[in-house]
Amino acid sequence: MEENEYSGYWEPPRRRCCCARRGTQLVLVGLLTTVMWAGLLALLLLWHWETEKSLKQLGDAAIQNALQMSQNLEELQAEQKQMKSQDSQLSQNLNELQEDLINVKSQNSELSQNLNTLQEDLVNVKSQGLNEKRAASDSLEKLQEEVAKLWIEILMSKGTACNVCPKDWLHFQQKCYYFGEGSKQWIQAKFTCSDLEGRLVSIHSQKEQDFLMQHINKKESWIGLQDLNMEGEFVWPDGSPVGYSNWSPGEPNNGGQGEDCVMMRGSGQWNDAFCRSYLDAWVCEQLATCDLSAPLASVTPTGPTPKNEP
Numbered sequence: 280m281e282e283n284e285y286s287g288y289w290e291p292p293r294r295r296c297c298c299a300r301r302g303t304q305l306v307l308v309g310l311l312t313t314v315m316w317a318g319l320l321a322l323l324l325l326w327h328w329e330t331e332k333s334l335k336q337l338g339d340a341a342i343q344n345a346l347q348m349s350q351n352l353e354e355l356q357a358e359q360k361q362m363k364s365q366d367s368q369l370s371q372n373l374n375e376l377q378e379d380l381i382n383v384k385s386q387n388s389e390l391s392q393n394l395n396t397l398q399e400d401l402v403n404v405k406s407q408g409l410n411e412k413r414a415a416s417d418s419l420e421k422l423q424e425e426v427a428k429l430w431i432e433i434l435m436s437k438g439t440a441c442n443v444c445p446k447d448w449l450h451f452q453q454k455c456y457y458f459g460e461g462s463k464q465w466i467q468a469k470f471t472c473s474d475l476e477g478r479l480v481s482i483h484s485q486k487e488q489d490f491l492m493q494h495i496n497k498k499e500s501w502i503g504l505q506d507l508n509m510e511g512e513f514v515w516p517d518g519s520p521v522g523y524s525n526w527s528p529g530e531p532n533n534g535g536q537g538e539d540c541v542m543m544r545g546s547g548q549w550n551d552a553f554c555r556s557y558l559d560a561w562v563c564e565q566l567a568t569c570d571l572s573a574p575l576a577s578v579t580p581t582g583p584t585p586k587n588e589p
């Protein structure tokens with residue numbers, strides 16, 4: 280028996296035992312497999328649940344982000360619209376400013392033009408006023424001279440001697456003459472005569488010319504004639520035009536750089552010369568005054584006071 284036991288005669292029980300063990304093992308394996316599958320399924324379900332949850336959260340976040348982005352986009356669009364509106368307003372303001380600038384420039388130009396016109400008018404008025412004042416002064420001076428001459432004639436007609444001249448002046452007819460010597464330009468000779476209370480000589484007759492010829496000692500001498508204001512229009516110091524004249528042949532010729540001041544040559548004939556030339560002689564004149572020391576017959580003075588009146 281023991282030999283059979285140990286020689287394998289009892290193969291069937293051994294097989295039953297193995298089969299039972301195998302069944303148990305199979306059951307265990309099956310259980311284990313089931314548990315494993317169950318665990319795996321549970322894991323899969325858990326993973327699926329977690330994944331779905333995550334996806335849902337992601338979806339919610341995406342929706343939230345999309346909403347936020349949409350809101351931001353709307354805000355940006357609103358800002359852009361507002362900026363466009365402001366840009367349009369700024370552009371309109373800029374255009375208005377440019378138009379205002381153009382208007383201001385135009386007004387400024389017009390004002391500047393008006394100012395220039397006013398300044399020109401003012402200069403013209405001033406010039407006209409000065410000319411009128413000068414003309415009035417010349418007229419007054421002329422009138423005073425005529426009155427003085429008339430007064431002298433009246434006095435002379437009453438037997439009064441009107442031949443009084445300052446010292447070193449020579450008397451001829453109704454005037455006194457001073458024959459100055461020394462190098463001078465025409466304008467310097469003119470001012471020197473003024474300082475002597477006279478003026479450069481005016482010559483109105485051949486007799487006067489002859490008298491002057493006798494006393495200039497053949498020296499070239501400045502006389503009062505000039506055409507400084509208007510070329511070719513010669514006038515005497517009292518403003519009177521040329522009546523009597525004694526021009527040299529071919530004169531006046533306004534030669535060289537311009538000749539506007541008249542001199543008497545040694546021959547006595549006249550020549551227009553350059554005013555800044557220096558001559559060694561000039562002739563001044565003034566009206567002679569009357570000697571009123573003798574009583575007058577029936578004349579009452581009403582004119583200007585004669586010089587040398589006692």
Ligand SMILES: [Ca+2]
Nearest residue numbers: 506533538539
């Ligand atoms: Ca001239």
Ligand SMILES: [Ca+2]
Nearest residue numbers: 532533538551
């Ligand atoms: Ca000349």
